[in-house]
Amino acid sequence: MSKLKFAACEWCFPCWGDLAVKMAHEAGFDGMQLGDAGGSMNAYPLRDPGVQAYYLEAGEKYHIEFPQIHLYTLGHQGYYRSRLDSLEGKDCLESIRQAVIAASEMKVPSVIIDGMRMNNPAKRQHVLDVACYAVQVGEEYGIQIGMETDMTLEDHFRFLDALDGKLKLCFDLHNPVMYGTGYPPDMVRALGKGRMDHFHIKESQPNEDGFVTVETPIVLMGQGGTFFRESAQAVKDIGFEGWIVSENFYFRPNILSEGYDYISAARKDVETLRAVYGDAV
Structure with a gap:
């Protein structure tokens, strides 16, 4: 019997909240990775007891x-890369703190932070400082604090070792291809299951030169490169x-143009995920 569960990110669907939860259910997912409902831009909605109850009741x-x-x-605000003594940097740390407290109140086991575009030593140290703060609050x-990143395999080890294994990965199997930082299967095997909180999965179709970029179209599972x-x-x-989490976007015009609606596109991905991963253990 498989010990994997399959979830969708809340932003896989065009509407968040109850409707996204309903769509995930109708597609056949077991769970949903919540966004932050607007975070600091909306005064941290997930800390509001009424908003918490709204989600928990929908679940x-x-x-x-x-x-x-x-x-x-x-x-998306980009505040992870702001100086911690700036207004944006303070907003970053407060957003992390509020999300962790919300997770504890809602009995959600993990909070996921960003560790992208660390392309020089100063940036790596800065994001390490942010991650240290997140782990401390967690x-x-x-x-548990998880991090999504675009690092090379060697930098994964250096970064995780610096945090004594307290930080785990939201390992996006798409990112090494798009950012040119490695071959995902080899990276997964080298890192091992103990460093993984969960996996993000999405698919992109390569361009005419064979490259996956931020501009190449998102496609359904198994149809990309x-x-x-x-x-x-x-x-x-x-x-x-644990959790295999789809981060495909079921409202993209190229997907809908194939005759799918939001739910049928997501359902197709669930069928593919269960067929490919379902006999994992």
Whole structure:
């Protein structure tokens, strides 16, 4: 029997909240990775008891678990790369703290931070400082901190070792291909299951030169050029147990133009994920 569960990111769907939870359920997912509902831009909605109840009631109604809160808005604000004594840097740390407290209140086990574009030593040290703060707050409230990154394999080891294994990975199997930092299956096998909080999965179609970039179209699972099946085998090989999280965008025009709607596109991905990963353990 498989010990894997399959979730969708809240932002896979065009509407967040109850409707996204309902769509995830109708597509056949087991869970949903929550965004931060606007984070600091909306006065940290996930700290509001009424908003918490809204999500938790939706999860119970549709039999959807919430395994992670991802600091989606903070990632798009770019404040991870702001000096910690700046207003933006202070906003970054406060966003992390509020998300961790919200996770503890909602019984969500993990909070996911950003570790992207660390392309020089100063930037790596800065993001390490942010991660150290997140881990410290996470330990205080009993919440695991995960990080999504675009680092090379060698930098993964250096960064994780610096935090004594307290930080785990939201390992996006698409990122090494898009950022040119490695071959995902080899990276998964080298890092091993103990460093993984969960996996993000999305697919892109390579351009005419064979490259996956931020501009190349997102496609359904197994239809792209990001080593989807090879990466799935690597996840099986390390004996991973936990969450496989789709980060495909089911409202993209190129997907809808194939005759899908939001739910049928997501359902197709769930069928593919269960077929490829379902016999993992």
